Every structure is written in C-alpha cells, then in structure tokens.
Amino acid sequence: MFKKRKTANIRQRRVSEEDVTGEGDIIGVITTDDSNSNTVPAVKKEKKKVKKEADAKKQSVLSFEDELEADDGIIFQEKKSSLSYKLRKEMKKERKEKRREEKEKQRQAEGKDKKNKNGGPTVSELDELGIRIVNGREAENIAIQPGDSDDSEDGATPGHHKFRPRGNKSGQSLDPWKKILQSGQIPDANMIHAIRKKRQQAREQGDMIPIDDTVRVEEGKSRLVRDDDNDRSDDEEGQSRMDFSVNQQARDRQQRREAFDAAQERGSDISDHESDWEKQQLLKAGANAKVAGGCEGEGSQDGTVEVISSAMQYSSLDSGVALGMTGGTDQLLWGTESTIPTSAASLPRPANYEAEGIIKRLQDSRTSLEEVFRRHQAEADGVDGELAECKATTERCTHDQQPLTSIFQFYQDIRGYVTDLRDCLNEKVPEINSLEEQVYVLFRQRAQKMVQRRRQDVRDQNDEFSPFAGKGAASDEYRTRRAAEREGRRTRRRREREKRGDSGHHDGMSTDDEESHSEIQMVQTELEHAIVEARKVFEDVEEDFSQLKRIVAWLEEWRARDLPTYSDAYVSYNLPKIFSPYIRLQMLLWNPLIKDSDSNGSGSNGVEVERMQWFNLLLLYGSSGGDEPKQLKEDPDRNLMSNLIERVVLIKLKDIVGCWWDPLSHSQTVRLVNLVRHYAETYPTLSPSSKPLQNLTHAIIAKIKDAIDNDIFIPMFPKNVYDNRNSGVSLFFQRQFWVAWKLLSSTLMWHKVLSDSVIHDLAIRSLLNLYLLPALNLAAEINPSDALDKCRNVINSLPRAWVKSEGTHVFLGRLEDFLVKLAEKLDPAANTPALRDLCNLLKSIGANTQAEKISNKYL
Structure with missing residues (x-):
C-alpha cells in the first residue's frame, strides 16, 4: 500500500553509557494520552538540546566535509572489560523490562474504565479480540506515512461515510482519511481502495502530490541526507549536515507499517x-x-x-x-x-418461495445429489475393484513368498559357498603346482639321463672308429666302462628280439632306454612320496571343498533350480577352472608315454584317461537322462568334457612332451600320435585355432628339431674303410643310418596331425635330403643291393597319401635321381629282381616315366 523507502547506508555511532541514560530519561517524559500530541516538538527540542550538550564534550577526528561540526566523526573510547560490559547490558535490559511493565499496567488501568461513546466494548475487551486502538503520537505518525498526500476536501466518494473532524491545533485542514488514521481506526479494504482511487484521480487531473515531507526530514536529525529522502535543492547541499545517528522515528514508522500490512491481510483473509x-x-x-x-x-x-x-x-x-x-x-x-x-x-430480495420455485429448486437439488451419488458410486466401484486387485496381489505374493524365500536363501548359501571355494582353491592351487613340478623334475631327469647316455655312446663310437681319432682315446677307463655297459644292453635287447621272433629288425632301430634296478627303485620312491603329499593337500579342508563330487552336487542343484541364472552367471565357462585342481591332483603321476604304467589309475594311452574317476563323474554332469536332442543342443554344459580335455589334459600332455618324450623312441611316438589324434577327432573344441593344441604341436616340433640337430649322425669315412661289412666302422655306419631312418619314420607319423609344410621341412628337407641320401649314395658305392634295401624302407615309411599323389616326385626329386643312378650300378644279368623292385619304387613315388625308361633299357 505504501511506497517503501530505500534503505540508506547508515554508519552507526557507538553510544556511551551516558548517552543511553540521557535518552532513557527523555523517553520517560513521553506519555500516551490523546492530549499530549502538542508536547512532541518540545520533547524533540529537549532531546536535541541534551544531544548537543553530550556531543559537545567529544570531538571527532574524522570528517566528511570542511564545515562538519565536532560531533561528526568516529568516537574513540577506552576499552572496558567484558565483565563490566555484561553488567551494563543486564542493567539496561532490566530497565527496559521495568518500563515496559509500567506502560502495560498504565494502559490496562486506563482501558478498564474507558467506554465507547456508542456503547461499544472496552479497551481491554478489544485487546482480547486482537484489536488495537491507536491515539496520540502513534495516530499522528500514521498520518505522515510516506506516500500519503492531502487530497481535496470534496468529501468522501459516494457510498462512503463522513466523519466529524477532530480539532486541529495547527490550524491546517487534514484529509478525511488522515483523520480516520489519526483517530486510531484500522482501515478496511473499501477504505484502502477509496484512498487509491482518490490518489489516481489526483494524478489524472494534474494535481500536485507531495513526494516527501521535508519537515519530517528536518525533525529526523539525520546526518546523511539523500536525494530520495528530501527534495532539497543543490544550493542547500553545502549547508546540510550528514547525520549518521539512528533514526528512531523511521524505525517506528517501519514497524507500524508492517503492523498495518498484517492487519490489512488479516482483514481480507477471514475464513x-x-x-x-x-x-x-x-x-x-x-x-x-x-x-x-x-x-x-x-x-x-x-x-x-x-x-x-x-x-x-x-x-x-x-x-x-x-x-x-x-x-x-x-x-x-x-x-x-x-x-x-x-x-x-x-439487501437482496429473497428468492421465489412459491410452489413452482420450491419444486424446481428441490428437483435441481435432487438432480445434483443424484449426480454426486453416481459419482460416489463409481468411485466406490473403482475402490472395490482396486481392493479386490490388492487382495489378489496380496494372496499371490503370500503364495509366492515361500518359494522365493527358499530361492533367496539358496542363493545366499551358494554365494557363500562359491566365495569359500574360491578362497580354498587360491590357497591349494600353489601346492598342487609345486607337486606337479616335482614330478616333472623326476621325469625330466630320467629322460635326460637316457638321451645324454645315447649321445655319449655315439661320440665314443665315433672316436673309436674314426681314422682321425688319437690312440689315447681307447685307453680311457670311463670310456671302456661305458662301452662294456653299452654292449651288455645291446646283447640283452638282441636276446629279447630272438625270443619274440623279430627277424626284420636292424641294429639301431631299438631304443636304448634300459635302466638299472636301483635307478628304477629310487625314482619309484620319489613318486610315492609325491602321492603321499598329494593326499595331504585337502586333508585340512571340509568335504564340501575337498571332494569333487560334493562340488558337482552344489553346482547341479543350482542348475536344476534356476537354469537361466546359472547361464547368466557364466558358470559353464568357469567349470574347467573350478574342476581343474582336482583333476590335476588325480592325474599327478599320469604319463601316457610310459609302457605298462599304472600311476594313480592311469593307463598307457589316451583312452585310459576316459576311464578315470573324475571323467566318469563329470561325463553325465547336468544330464537328467531323458533330455531330447534339442535340449542337449541348447545345454550350456554340452562341451564340458571337451573343454576339460582342452584346458587340463592337453596342457598336462604338453608338459609331459617337454620333459619326457623321446622322438627316437618308436613306442613313445606311436602312443603320443594316437593320443593326440584321438583327442582331435573326438572332442569338437580341439580345432586348429585351439591355443592349448597349438602349444602342444609347437612342443612336438621343437623336440623333433632338437633330435635332428643333436641325435642324427652318420659317419662318412672313405670307401675302403667299409670294405669289411662286419667291421666296427661298418656296423657303426649301419646303426646310425637306421637311427636316422627311425627318426624319419617317427616324424612322418605326424602326418594329418601336423601340417604338410611342417612335415616336408622336417622329414624331407632336414632328414632325407641332408642325412639319408648321402648315406644311401655311400651305401650304393659299397653294396648296391644293400642300398636298394635301405631305399625300400625309406619309401615305405612315406605316408600312403603321398605315394598315391601324382606330384609326390616333385619334392622327392633327389630320391628319384638316386634310384635312376642306382639302376645303372646294378648288373642287369645278376640283379633282374632288384631292377624290377627299383622300377616299382619309382612308380610308388610317382616317377612313372623314369620307371618305363629303366624297364625298357634293362628288362
């Protein structure tokens, strides 16, 4: 309603105890009687006088203009103790409370006897109703609120009441609305609207509406005068003084304005x-x-x-x-x-109370009530439907609560079980790795001992029969002992072959892997100690974590209860990793390359793995016995056994190849080839892209290359040294040739397991062309018939697919040339059967043209 003043930045001055006491004495002179309105200027003058006398005692050291008086500035006072400050504050508070109580008692005493002239309620009754009567100084202050202006004395607008003016001692005619405010009446909404309309009409007619009351500003004694607070001219700026004291009257007016606004809101918000x-x-x-x-x-x-x-x-x-x-x-x-x-x-005239009007109103009321009833009925039906639905939902939830609770409890149990199983395996797997490494060390030591003995025998024989060797070599005591042991082992193997009736054997085809009884007993003791340690691995673990069948039972129960969550948890991908420690522990001494081995229930070939306990236990994992082919196709565990062979058995087999397999051993090579071929053909995950299978083939190729580089040696002495076929040099030559042939045949066994390019590089280029063909040429110079027999064995060792292929003679070109030269060295008259055999050999390697030429020439 009123125009809100802009808040001026006022720097407050610190008031001393003397100022507070002086102001309290002056305020105490003011009374609340209606007749004391003329005493206000006197009080203000007296207050001003006392203020000047007090300010005269203190001089300012800071001024804003040259003509400022001594009271304009910052007051420096001696710092007093906190105790004295608290005492002064308490005393001041007590004085204020005392004055407030005295005023309240005085106002209540005056209000009890004062009655309204029109017979209205007393002042105390109005106080109880929350209505406050303003008079005296407060009524005058209401009249000078900012934004009010004197309107014309034309009287109130039509529809409003006129009031008799109260005596104005200043002799000025006041506005009727100001008179109402001075009398203490709180204006209602109509009065406020009328005041606004009056001011709006004054603006439209061009009348002057005073913006500010300069007298009020002069009496306020403000030290800081702003343009929006007082409309003084610029010429008077130099004569005015900035007042930084607190304007108590402005504060009171602000409080009354807020009270007036609150009263207005209360009047307009009656319930x-x-x-x-x-x-x-x-x-x-x-x-x-x-x-x-x-x-x-x-x-x-x-x-x-x-x-x-x-x-x-x-x-x-x-x-x-x-x-x-x-x-x-x-x-x-x-x-x-x-x-x-x-x-x-x-007042408005009453409605039509005739019969028709009453009936119409009753009908309208009935129609309205029926509409409300229908709406309520529809709402009730909707609520009934929702209630029935809620009851059904409650029953369904109650019915589903028990199985869900059971499933939730199972998931909590399986979560705890899997966590404990993981912690257990993390602790036990290093122990299993250590045991496997101990077994591999025993295997490696035993195999390396055999290989080193064989290589040392070849060096000893070469030094013994070589014409370039010194005479002191034969007198070595250790060499003599090794030669005696070597001959003894050969004699025992020869006797064994004679007992079996093996007549097609050549010296050098057998493997020198004989061991003494003491050595076998020592290795067996170490292996038994490893078995004892393996049984202690899970000795301190409960059965749910130490036995493979208990772990399988937990996982099968999960699979049977909720297969979707079983699949979503990727359990199938983790099963090989979970089962691997238990399988490796059962296969700790497994070695399929050892003949007639029976370590931990394992056999001599790959089929024996499929007879182990863990294999039979996991073979039917997750199957119910009546699964249809479609269900088996969608089973997430359908490749479990294939994954176990790939990730567990092949990895162990690769380690066994590295520490035990001897490529010169025909029996070991046959077992290993059959085992790998069986796995590759039986289990679908063993594809050429399988990483464990690739690692296994790389280990096999590395062992073959190592044997070619370190075990193949064919002595190439002058021709006259081999004249005597029973001499030591001739026997040494024959033995080393058949050793190279045995390695060639072992390498060619990997056909269709290793790639053809790898087989060509190892068998043809490295063995046949570099070692066997030079030896065949030397044998053809010594004895052509013996060379033809050796060439027949070489060609028979080739894969049948190569023999039937038309392009075989392309990479066997050097062997074809050797056969053609050998035909020239054979006597046609004495060796007619040999020439026929030679022609057949040429045809077997695809050299049909050369075979026809020889046949036409010599036969």
Missing part, C-alpha cells in the same frame, strides 16, 4: 466458516420475523426487513469491527463519534 456463520444468523433472524408476521400477508415483508436490519446492527455490535472487515457496507469505527447504519433496502 469462509465465519462468513457462513454470519449469514446463517441473519437468515435465522429473518425467518423468525417472517413467522411472527405471517398473518399480515404481503404487508409483513416491510416488518421482516426491519427485523433483519436490527439483527444486522446487533450482530455488527457484537462482532466489533470484524463485520466491516468482511466487506459489508455497515461501518462501525472505534475511536470515532459517528456510526452510519446500512439501509435495509440494500
């Missing part, structure tokens, strides 16, 4: 309950008056209106100013001497 109650009271009064005067007919309507009017006046007297605040036209203002009643004719 509907009070308004309805007032209307009901009026209707009751009118109904009673109508019943009392019903016998007079239509003429009784005037009397009814008068009764309603009197009831309204009585109600307005009982409710004080509350009725006026609700927007009614009856005005009753406390603190004034005039009350203008509202005319009864301004």
Whole structure:
C-alpha cells in the first residue's frame, strides 16, 4: 500500500553509557494520552538540546566535509572489560523490562474504565479480540506515512461515510482519511481502495502530490541526507549536515507499517466458516420475523426487513469491527463519534418461495445429489475393484513368498559357498603346482639321463672308429666302462628280439632306454612320496571343498533350480577352472608315454584317461537322462568334457612332451600320435585355432628339431674303410643310418596331425635330403643291393597319401635321381629282381616315366 523507502547506508555511532541514560530519561517524559500530541516538538527540542550538550564534550577526528561540526566523526573510547560490559547490558535490559511493565499496567488501568461513546466494548475487551486502538503520537505518525498526500476536501466518494473532524491545533485542514488514521481506526479494504482511487484521480487531473515531507526530514536529525529522502535543492547541499545517528522515528514508522500490512491481510483473509456463520444468523433472524408476521400477508415483508436490519446492527455490535472487515457496507469505527447504519433496502430480495420455485429448486437439488451419488458410486466401484486387485496381489505374493524365500536363501548359501571355494582353491592351487613340478623334475631327469647316455655312446663310437681319432682315446677307463655297459644292453635287447621272433629288425632301430634296478627303485620312491603329499593337500579342508563330487552336487542343484541364472552367471565357462585342481591332483603321476604304467589309475594311452574317476563323474554332469536332442543342443554344459580335455589334459600332455618324450623312441611316438589324434577327432573344441593344441604341436616340433640337430649322425669315412661289412666302422655306419631312418619314420607319423609344410621341412628337407641320401649314395658305392634295401624302407615309411599323389616326385626329386643312378650300378644279368623292385619304387613315388625308361633299357 505504501511506497517503501530505500534503505540508506547508515554508519552507526557507538553510544556511551551516558548517552543511553540521557535518552532513557527523555523517553520517560513521553506519555500516551490523546492530549499530549502538542508536547512532541518540545520533547524533540529537549532531546536535541541534551544531544548537543553530550556531543559537545567529544570531538571527532574524522570528517566528511570542511564545515562538519565536532560531533561528526568516529568516537574513540577506552576499552572496558567484558565483565563490566555484561553488567551494563543486564542493567539496561532490566530497565527496559521495568518500563515496559509500567506502560502495560498504565494502559490496562486506563482501558478498564474507558467506554465507547456508542456503547461499544472496552479497551481491554478489544485487546482480547486482537484489536488495537491507536491515539496520540502513534495516530499522528500514521498520518505522515510516506506516500500519503492531502487530497481535496470534496468529501468522501459516494457510498462512503463522513466523519466529524477532530480539532486541529495547527490550524491546517487534514484529509478525511488522515483523520480516520489519526483517530486510531484500522482501515478496511473499501477504505484502502477509496484512498487509491482518490490518489489516481489526483494524478489524472494534474494535481500536485507531495513526494516527501521535508519537515519530517528536518525533525529526523539525520546526518546523511539523500536525494530520495528530501527534495532539497543543490544550493542547500553545502549547508546540510550528514547525520549518521539512528533514526528512531523511521524505525517506528517501519514497524507500524508492517503492523498495518498484517492487519490489512488479516482483514481480507477471514475464513469462509465465519462468513457462513454470519449469514446463517441473519437468515435465522429473518425467518423468525417472517413467522411472527405471517398473518399480515404481503404487508409483513416491510416488518421482516426491519427485523433483519436490527439483527444486522446487533450482530455488527457484537462482532466489533470484524463485520466491516468482511466487506459489508455497515461501518462501525472505534475511536470515532459517528456510526452510519446500512439501509435495509440494500439487501437482496429473497428468492421465489412459491410452489413452482420450491419444486424446481428441490428437483435441481435432487438432480445434483443424484449426480454426486453416481459419482460416489463409481468411485466406490473403482475402490472395490482396486481392493479386490490388492487382495489378489496380496494372496499371490503370500503364495509366492515361500518359494522365493527358499530361492533367496539358496542363493545366499551358494554365494557363500562359491566365495569359500574360491578362497580354498587360491590357497591349494600353489601346492598342487609345486607337486606337479616335482614330478616333472623326476621325469625330466630320467629322460635326460637316457638321451645324454645315447649321445655319449655315439661320440665314443665315433672316436673309436674314426681314422682321425688319437690312440689315447681307447685307453680311457670311463670310456671302456661305458662301452662294456653299452654292449651288455645291446646283447640283452638282441636276446629279447630272438625270443619274440623279430627277424626284420636292424641294429639301431631299438631304443636304448634300459635302466638299472636301483635307478628304477629310487625314482619309484620319489613318486610315492609325491602321492603321499598329494593326499595331504585337502586333508585340512571340509568335504564340501575337498571332494569333487560334493562340488558337482552344489553346482547341479543350482542348475536344476534356476537354469537361466546359472547361464547368466557364466558358470559353464568357469567349470574347467573350478574342476581343474582336482583333476590335476588325480592325474599327478599320469604319463601316457610310459609302457605298462599304472600311476594313480592311469593307463598307457589316451583312452585310459576316459576311464578315470573324475571323467566318469563329470561325463553325465547336468544330464537328467531323458533330455531330447534339442535340449542337449541348447545345454550350456554340452562341451564340458571337451573343454576339460582342452584346458587340463592337453596342457598336462604338453608338459609331459617337454620333459619326457623321446622322438627316437618308436613306442613313445606311436602312443603320443594316437593320443593326440584321438583327442582331435573326438572332442569338437580341439580345432586348429585351439591355443592349448597349438602349444602342444609347437612342443612336438621343437623336440623333433632338437633330435635332428643333436641325435642324427652318420659317419662318412672313405670307401675302403667299409670294405669289411662286419667291421666296427661298418656296423657303426649301419646303426646310425637306421637311427636316422627311425627318426624319419617317427616324424612322418605326424602326418594329418601336423601340417604338410611342417612335415616336408622336417622329414624331407632336414632328414632325407641332408642325412639319408648321402648315406644311401655311400651305401650304393659299397653294396648296391644293400642300398636298394635301405631305399625300400625309406619309401615305405612315406605316408600312403603321398605315394598315391601324382606330384609326390616333385619334392622327392633327389630320391628319384638316386634310384635312376642306382639302376645303372646294378648288373642287369645278376640283379633282374632288384631292377624290377627299383622300377616299382619309382612308380610308388610317382616317377612313372623314369620307371618305363629303366624297364625298357634293362628288362
């Protein structure tokens, strides 16, 4: 409603105890009587005088202009103790409380005897109703609120009441609205609207509306004068003084403005309950008056209106100013001497009370009630449906609670079990690795001992039969002992072959892997110690974590209960890793390359792995016995055994190849080839892209290359040294040739397991062309028939696919040339069968043209 002043930046001055005491004495002179309005200037002058006397004692050291007086500045005071400050603060608070209590008692005493001239309630009763009567200085201050201006004295607008003006001692004519405010009346909404309309009309007519009250600013004694606080000219700026003291009057006006706004909001926010109650009271009064005067007919309507009017006046007297605040036209203002009643004719005429009107209203009411009833009925039906649905949901949830609770409990158990199993395996796997490494060390030592002995025998024989060797070599005691042991082993192997009736054997085809009884016993003791240590690995673990069948039972239960979550958890991908430690522990001494071995239930070939306990246990994992082919195809564990062979057995087999396999051993090579071929053909995951299978083939190729580089040696002495076929040099030559042939045949066994390019490089280029063909040429110079026999064995060792292929002679070109030269060295008359055999050999390697030429020439 009022224009809010801009807050000026005021630097407050520190007030000493003497100033506080002086101001308290001056304030105590002011009273609240209505007749003391003229004493305000005197008090202000006295206050001003005392303030000047107090300020004269203190000089300022800081000024904002050259002509500022001594009281404009910062006051420096001696710092006092906190105790004295607290005492002064308490004393000041007590004085304020005492003055407040005295004023309250005085105001209550005056209000008890003071009655309203029109018979209204007392001041104490108004206080209880929350209505405050303003008078004296407060009423005058309301009249000088910022934004108010003196309107013309044309009187109130039509529909508003006029009040008798109270004596104005200043001789100035005040605005009627200011008189109302001075009298202490709180304006209602109509009055506020009228004031706004009046000011709006003044602006439209061009009348001057004073913006500020310069007298108020002069009396405020403000040290800082701003343009928006006082409309003084620029010429007076030099003569004005900036006042930084607190403007107590402005603060009071701000508080009264806030109180006025709150009263206005309270007047406009009366609840509907009070308004309805007032209307009901009026209707009751009118109904009673109508019943009392019903016998007079239509003429009784005037009397009814008068009764309603009197009831309204009585109600307005009982409710004080509350009725006026609700927007009614009856005005009753406390603190004034005039009350203008509202005319009864301004009330609206009652509705049609004839039969038709009553019936119509009843019908409308019935229609409205029926519509409400239908709406409520629809809502009730909807609520009933929701209630039934909620009951069904509750029953369903109750029914599903037990299985869900069971499943949840199972998941908690399986989670804890898997966590404990992981921790257990993390602790036990290093122990299993250590045991496997101990077994591999025993295997490696035993195999290396055999290989080193064989290579040392070849060096000893070469030094013995070589014409370039020194004579002192034969007198070596250790060499002599090795030669004796070597000959003894050969004699025992020869006797064994004679017992078996093996007549097609050549010296050098057998493997020198004989061991002494003491050595075998020592190795066996070490292996038994490893078995004992393996049994202790899970000795301190419960059965749920130490036995493979208990782990399988847990996982099968999970699979049977909820297969989707079993698949989503990728259990199938982790099963080989979970089962691997237990399988490796059972296969700790497994070595398929050892003949007639029986370590930990394992056999001599790959089929024996499929007879182990773990294999039979996991073979039917997850199968119910009645699964259809479609279900088996979608089974996430359908490749379990294939994955176990790939990730467990092949890795172990690769380690065994590296530490035990001897490529010169025909029996070991046959077992290894059959084992790898069986796995590759049986299990679908063993494809050429399988990483464990690739590592295994790389280990096999590395062992073959090592044997070619270190074990193949064919002595190439002058021709005359081999004249005697029974001499040591001839026997040594024959033995080393058949050793190379044995390695060639072992390498060619890997056909269709290793790639053809690898086989060509190892067998043809490295063995046949570099070692065997030079030896065959030397044998052809010594004995052509023996060379033909050796060549027949070489060609028979070739894979049948190569023999039947038309392009075989391309990479066997050097062997073809050797056969052609050998035919020239054979005597046609004495060696006719040999020539026929030679032609057949040429045809077997695809050299049909050369075979026809030889046949036409010599046969």
